[in-house]
Amino acid sequence: MITMYAIGLGEENKKEILKAYNKLKEEGIDVELIDNPKDLVDKLLSKELKGAVRGSLSSSKVIPYLREKIGKFYRASILKNPFTNNIFLLSPVGIDDISENKEERIKDKIKIIELSSKFLKSYNIVPKVALLSGGRLTDLGRNKIVDETIYEAEKILEYFKGKFNIIHKGILIEEYLKDDCNIIIGIDGISGNLIFRCLGLICKVPGYGAVILSDKNINFIDTSRNANWMRYYNAVKFLAGESFDLFKK
Structure with a gap:
């Protein structure tokens, strides 16, 4: 049975x-x-x-x-946008979902964006991608680690230029959600997991769990x-x- x-x-x-x-x-x-x-x-x-x-x-x-x-696969949490009531995907959310190596990490994020977009399109939702980094863009030069996250996001932005509706405003996740972005790409799996826990488990933002993004x-x-x-x-x-x-x- x-x-x-x-x-x-x-x-x-x-x-x-x-x-x-x-x-x-x-x-x-x-x-x-x-x-x-x-x-x-x-x-x-x-x-x-x-x-x-x-x-x-x-x-x-x-x-x-x-x-x-x-x-290999990635995970993307499906959450309800508290500003617009639409859904959005947050990824990566697993601590080991993407590589620790800089170049491989960029490739992983590119793959996540492609798979997330394919997932949303299967539900007739037009993807709108937001890239998170460690500070405001005007914070360049204040912290070496933050600088690296900004440069990394800019490389991904350049890769998708003209292919996707994709933006990078630094750390401003609240602005992304107000703009109704439906794919939020975290800095890494640790920060993505923390964002999920703050939104889903502390603030009780409704969700469906994390879907598997895979070929x-x-x-x-x-x-x-x-x-x-x-x-x-x-x-x-x-x-x-x-x-x-x-x-x-």
Whole structure:
């Protein structure tokens, strides 16, 4: 028997996982709980599942195993823009999603932009890309690390010149969101993860979890172990075809 969807059930946050599971079952959605990281991935890749959500399983156990099976991928959190009520993608959000090497990191960000744009276009959303760096553009010369992030963003901006609607205003994430940018590219996975935690877990900005950005079609949503039940529920509903309709209710 094929189960349509599954949520990973780890040792942490079981109450929130069970709340999401029960709500989904009440709505007639075929979902199961899986407590083994490899089983979750293997069942998804063998087509025993139509979609899977990491739930509260450990990222350090699920993500490396998924990479072992499908190769390189990135993650992009789907969040609701608090200024416009539209969705936006935030990436990278995994601490090991992009390279530590400068040149490879730029290539990773270029790939993230291309895959994120493809994802949005599949939902008939026109991509509008924003590049984050470590300070205002007028801060050049104050800090060597900040300077490097600005130069890096400018290189990516130049690469996409004339190809995408893409802007770089430095650290001003609030201005990007007010301008309704729907792809926010963080400095690295650490800062991206921190932005997600501040918005999603502290400020309670609604979201669907993080989609897998890959050349392969993988119906997997990455979620935080510290999320509330709505984030797990939203992730399964997204996989089940709700698209972004939950944000409109």
